[in-house]
Amino acid sequence: MSPTGTPLLAFEDVSVTYRTSGGEVPAVRDVDLTVASGEVVGVAGESGCGKSTLASTILRLQPPTAKVTGRVIFEGEDVQTMKWGALRALRWAGASMVFQGALHSLNPVQRVGAQIAEPIELHQPSLTEARVRSMVGDLLEQVGLPAARARAYPHQLSGGQRQRVMIAMALACGPRLIVADEPTTALDVMVQAQVLGVLEGLVRELDVGLLMISHDLSVLAELCDRIAVMYAGRVIEHGPADKVFSDPLHPYAAALSASFPRIGDPAARYAPAGLAGDPPDPAELPAGCSFHPRCPKRFDQCDTVEPELRWPAETRSREAACLLVGPS
Numbered sequence: 001m002s003p004t005g006t007p008l009l010a011f012e013d014v015s016v017t018y019r020t021s022g023g024e025v026p027a028v029r030d031v032d033l034t035v036a037s038g039e040v041v042g043v044a045g046e047s048g049c050g051k052s053t054l055a056s057t058i059l060r061l062q063p064p065t066a067k068v069t070g071r072v073i074f075e076g077e078d079v080q081t082m083k084w085g086a087l088r089a090l091r092w093a094g095a096s097m098v099f100q101g102a103l104h105s106l107n108p109v110q111r112v113g114a115q116i117a118e119p120i121e122l123h124q125p126s127l128t129e130a131r132v133r134s135m136v137g138d139l140l141e142q143v144g145l146p147a148a149r150a151r152a153y154p155h156q157l158s159g160g161q162r163q164r165v166m167i168a169m170a171l172a173c174g175p176r177l178i179v180a181d182e183p184t185t186a187l188d189v190m191v192q193a194q195v196l197g198v199l200e201g202l203v204r205e206l207d208v209g210l211l212m213i214s215h216d217l218s219v220l221a222e223l224c225d226r227i228a229v230m231y232a233g234r235v236i237e238h239g240p241a242d243k244v245f246s247d248p249l250h251p252y253a254a255a256l257s258a259s260f261p262r263i264g265d266p267a268a269r270y271a272p273a274g275l276a277g278d279p280p281d282p283a284e285l286p287a288g289c290s291f292h293p294r295c296p297k298r299f300d301q302c303d304t305v306e307p308e309l310r311w312p313a314e315t316r317s318r319e320a321a322c323l324l325v326g327p328s
């Protein structure tokens, strides 16, 4: 929190619906979540649960077919309604994003130094070329690369080095928030740990907020202070990272936490333990709890009642949307 108690980022009852030829797709539903300065918050869930859609609203990057309701508040201002000038200032300098797969995000025919320099030049056009070059060198060193790598093209770097370049780029304009969407998914486990270590170290050192999105709860458990687990567009569990991972309240969070520690078995890493089937198509959500068709603990009421995200009395800092958790 800031000294005034305002979080850096706050999703307030945020829902996102895509208009498609097949009808409305409710990709995100009623999400409340905050990130404070210096805090690392994780968003977990299987593919299609709405993680990236939620993240896209922070910089108003959602496609025009998406309708956002609720409020996405960054440093006290609603990103979804702010004027274009304020939005331009927000992107890179207020909040920046690190996406999955640096190979696709970086321009293959431009040296990486020039790519890191671009947002700096955009936001501080008065800086001299030499000053920008020196800032780029410093940024590369901050992410553990020699400054001379600025002259490399993306294909001359390893996957881990490219992802470090993406982190350097995200830091270039001194943002207060970094949003990292599956930043290390394409990397092998060792390199993944190194890159995540760099990211976390910098966030803590610079007192930047980090919203980290991943399907891998074990990765989030290592880095994050808090984790929100999403299913079918909703947050279904939220609490301190170690608790959500080691002692999950919701049966879906339990399945996610049980699936990922199996290093070296890539197929198993992505399948939540003991769960049959796939998450529902958001356009055809089941009645009641969206998770009930896959839930090992389902009982009759689950087919008709959609549980609210609530604070169980015995675990004040945690909440879960399950009829088995807390008073019904």
Ligand SMILES: Nc1ncnc2c1ncn2[C@@H]1O[C@H](COP(=O)(O)OP(=O)(O)OP(=O)(O)O)[C@@H](O)[C@H]1O
Binding pocket: 018, 019, 020, 025, 027, 045, 046, 047, 048, 049, 050, 051, 052, 053, 054, 063, 065, 281, 282
């Ligand atoms: N532009 C779009 N138009 C229509 N539906 C979309 C669009 N983008 C995403 N969706 C749908 O919204 C839902 C949420 O997708 P989203 O990409 O946010 O999930 P995710 O959890 O980030 O998954 P992944 O990890 O695979 O990116 C999915 O059902 C997806 O098919």
